[in-house]
Amino acid sequence: MASATALRNNCRKIICIGRNYADHIKELNSARPKQPFFFLKPPSSILPPNSGPVLRPRGVNLHYEVELGLVMGKTIRDFDAADEKGAIDAIESYIIAIDLTARNVQEEAKKKGLPWSIAKGFDTFCPISNIIPRSAIPDPHNAKIWLNVNNESRQNDSTELMLFRIPRQLQDISRVMTLEKGDIVLTGTPKGVGTVVEGDVMTCGLSVGGKEIDEARFEVK
Amino acid sequence: MASATALRNNCRKIICIGRNYADHIKELNSARPKQPFFFLKPPSSILPPNSGPVLRPRGVNLHYEVELGLVMGKTIRDFDAADEKGAIDAIESYIIAIDLTARNVQEEAKKKGLPWSIAKGFDTFCPISNIIPRSAIPDPHNAKIWLNVNNESRQNDSTELMLFRIPRQLQDISRVMTLEKGDIVLTGTPKGVGTVVEGDVMTCGLSVGGKEIDEARFEVK
C-alpha cells in the first residue's frame, strides 16, 4: 500500500462528484442532478498529512467539504453499475479528503458559465489522510465521515446518504474518461460545509460501526 | 526528448487557456476575458499520433480547436509575467494539439453553471502531434497553426494573435496551481472552430516563416 506522499507524487487525476448528498444540495440552493456530474482537481492540489498548512489564497472564501475518496487500483472504462463486486474490486484503498473550494470564485464562475477548475484547483486544495486499506472499510456505503473546525463538529454523516452510489459513479465517470490505477475519486460531501479562515484547524476522520479508522489534521494559513 | 506516447503516459495535467484569440471569442458569442481563464483536461484524453481514431461520443456535437501546446520542463509557481526569458526557459518542447470539445454538452453546462470537465474530458479528446523541439520554434508568438478537415482549410492563424501571451498565461496559471515538468499548457484556439463527424479526417500542423515544422492526422470514428 502506497503512502499518501507516493499517492501525491503518482496520481494523474482527481475526479470529484458534485451534489451527491441531498442535504448539501439544499444548503447551497443547487438543483438536484438527474445523473452524477463531476469535475477535475489537479494532482498538484494534493496535500498529504503532515506536509504543511492549507494555503488560503487572498480574497477567497475558503469552504471545506469532507469526502470519502477512492484510490483506484486498476484501469476501468465503460464500467457497468450493475457490477457491484467489480466496483469494489477496482478500488485499491480509501482516503479521507477535503475538497477545498474557493466558494466566491466558484459562484462567480457559475454565474458566468465558466469552468470550475480555478475555484477547485489551487495548491493545497486537496488535503488527504493517510491511505486506508480496503479491508478497513467492509462497506464504503456504511461509514461515517466527519469534519471538525477548531474541535467543533461541522460535518458528520453516513456515506449511506449518497444519492448515487459508488458503482454508478464509476460507470458514469468511466463512460467519459478511463479511470487508471492511482486516480482518485471523491464521492461528494454531506451537509455542513462552511468557511475556514487563517488559524483555523480542520480535523477530519472516518469511522465504521463506531470505530475510528483514521483521522487527519490540517491548519489553515 | 520524450515521444508523444511517453508524454501521454507521464503527463499529470493539461491546462487549457480559454478565449485567447479575439475572432474566436466573436464566433462563439463569448465575453472577452479581463484575465486569462483556464480549465483542465485529464491526461487520459491524450491521443498520440498513429494510435487510433478520435472517438465521437453518441449525441455529441464534436468541435475541433487547434492549439499550440507547451510541454513544461520544470516546476514553476507564482511565475512573474515580466520574465519573458524565464517563460521560454520553463518550456521543454512544443506540440500541436486539438482541444476537442463536446460543444452541446459545454453549452448545457454553461447554462446551468456546471463544470466543463465532461465536455472537455472524454477519451481521445486531446489528439497531439509528435514532440516539436524548442529550437524549431524560435518565437512561440510567431508561428502559424492550422487545421484542415478533409483537406479543406478551417483554421489557419498566427500565434501572434494571442490576447494573453505565454508569460502571462504561465503567471496566471502558476498563481493558482504549480506547473510541473511534463504538464501541458494549451494556449487557446484561433477562429474557425466547427463540427466534425464520423469519417472526417482532421489534419493539423504548425509552420514558422513559411516552413512546415510538423503535421498530424486524425480520423473521427
Ligand SMILES: [Mg+2]
Ligand atoms: Mg465536493
Ligand SMILES: [Mg+2]
Ligand atoms: Mg471544470
Ligand SMILES: [Mg+2]
Ligand atoms: Mg480550447
